[in-house]
Amino acid sequence: MNEQLQLILPPATIGILGSGQLGRMLALAARPYSYNIHVFSPEANSPAGQVADREFVAAYDDLDAVRDFARGVDVVTYEFENVPLATAETCAAIVPLRPGAQALRVAQNRLVEKRFFADNGLPTAPFTAVHSLADLQAGLTEIGCPAVLKTAVSGYDGKGQVKINHPDEAAAVWQEVGEVDCILEGWVDFEREVSMVAARDGNGRIAHYNLIENSHANHILDVSVAPADVPPQVLAQAEAMVQTVLTALDVVGVLCVEFFLCSDGQLLLNEIAPRPHNSGHLTIEACVTSQFEQQLRTICGLPVGDTSYLCPAAMANLLGDLWDFQRKGAKKQRSKEVEKSVPSVKSVDESSPDWTAVLTHPHLKLHLYGKKSARPGRKMGHLTALAESVREAEKIVRGARRRLETGD
Numbered sequence: 001m002n003e004q005l006q007l008i009l010p011p012a013t014i015g016i017l018g019s020g021q022l023g024r025m026l027a028l029a030a031r032p033y034s035y036n037i038h039v040f041s042p043e044a045n046s047p048a049g050q051v052a053d054r055e056f057v058a059a060y061d062d063l064d065a066v067r068d069f070a071r072g073v074d075v076v077t078y079e080f081e082n083v084p085l086a087t088a089e090t091c092a093a094i095v096p097l098r099p100g101a102q103a104l105r106v107a108q109n110r111l112v113e114k115r116f117f118a119d120n121g122l123p124t125a126p127f128t129a130v131h132s133l134a135d136l137q138a139g140l141t142e143i144g145c146p147a148v149l150k151t152a153v154s155g156y157d158g159k160g161q162v163k164i165n166h167p168d169e170a171a172a173v174w175q176e177v178g179e180v181d182c183i184l185e186g187w188v189d190f191e192r193e194v195s196m197v198a199a200r201d202g203n204g205r206i207a208h209y210n211l212i213e214n215s216h217a218n219h220i221l222d223v224s225v226a227p228a229d230v231p232p233q234v235l236a237q238a239e240a241m242v243q244t245v246l247t248a249l250d251v252v253g254v255l256c257v258e259f260f261l262c263s264d265g266q267l268l269l270n271e272i273a274p275r276p277h278n279s280g281h282l283t284i285e286a287c288v289t290s291q292f293e294q295q296l297r298t299i300c301g302l303p304v305g306d307t308s309y310l311c312p313a314a315m316a317n318l319l320g321d322l323w324d325f326q327r328k329g330a331k332k333q334r335s336k337e338v339e340k341s342v343p344s345v346k347s348v349d350e351s352s353p354d355w356t357a358v359l360t361h362p363h364l365k366l367h368l369y370g371k372k373s374a375r376p377g378r379k380m381g382h383l384t385a386l387a388e389s390v391r392e393a394e395k396i397v398r399g400a401r402r403r404l405e406t407g408d
């Protein structure tokens with residue numbers, strides 16, 4: 001049981017390590033409460049920095065700058081798990097770090113993460129550590145093919161992972177991943193991918209959001225819908241597993257668990273993120289308390305907020321490809337009717353998609369992260385729709401995104 005946390009009340013200052021879209025959405029959630037926001041990252045004019053009170057721009061290993069940042073805030077959190085541990089620990093020596101360094105340590109390394117699941121009796125795909133080609137060959141004999149080799153550190157959105165269909169591919173794949181420490185996992189023939197965002201407050205109280213169903217394209221999250229249509233026992237199973245993770249890591253804050261749902265109803269843990277998650281973005285519009293408000297509440301020592309859904313929802317990511325696509329000269333024609341009735345929405349720059357069809361739709365919400373350059377696969381923003389059913393909401397976001405792609 002945690003000690004009772006001291007409440008951190010407005011106008012206190014929240015420090016965020018990292019300054020991407022997750023930090024931006026946390027900063028926006030903190031605005032109505034009138035908290036101050038300081039962000040720290042090597043990037044200037046960053047997505048979070050644009051909406052923060054203060055942006056510290058320095059390398060993560062510049063520990064003097066990190067200390068300077070930490071001394072000016074009342075609590076520190078992180079918005080992505082690749083913040084170096086030393087940076088987080090330097091902050092933790094000065095102010096509360098929530099969630100703590102243990103959650104970061106586990107989430108930073110896929111091997112440590114999978115061992116943590118196993119040690120806590122949580123089911124995963126079969127896996128083994130790989131430190132050499134010989135390990136990989138032995139692992140493939142043990143686990144069989146297909147399998148997937150993932151670098152232990154620095155992997156996200158499918159980066160640093162290669163599927164292996166035949167043991168003969170071992171030497172080439174080992175070279176391809178750069179001969180670094182890896183984890184070999186058995187390939188899971190899952191029926192669906194689902195995730196659960198949850199929060200734990202300073203009194204150890206846990207609040208789960210309903211399960212979210214996710215589809216990926218090129219290993220990157222593409223569309224999420226919620227609440228996922230799963231039997232009650234699957235939901236109960238997920239809640240119990242998430243509770244185990246949050247408690248074992250003594251998390252104060254928000255954490256997301258990604259699962260594979262197999263056809264027999266078994267859930268396997270894939271990975272955790274000790275922070276709000278891309279699949280939870282739809283909670284901004286769909287839930288009483290968004291995942292970002294929940295993060296804010298829990299790191300400030302407040303009790304977890306209500307996680308009820310107001311409405312079924314769907315979210316579609318907007319990747320840099322959309323901007324690239326426009327640049328390559330796709331037709332950018334607006335629907336004639338829309339053009340007649342509504343003034344056109346001016347693009348921020350040359351390659352920006354035409355947002356008219358999105359912004360004139362009564363059920364769509366547009367989130368853009370303020371990134372200054374677009375490249376394929378880069379998360380630039382997202383669309384959310386609320387509707388009577390998840391299928392209807394999904395149809396709206398997919399349809400809107402298709403129109404952005406085609407210019408129709």
Ligand code: AMP
Binds near residue numbers: 157158
């Ligand atoms: P990850 O970075 O581990 O979340 O992997 C990104 C995506 O790759 C997952 O969301 C899955 O779609 C796929 N994937 C990862 N690991 C496996 C696995 N062991 N079996 C099947 N698909 C996987």
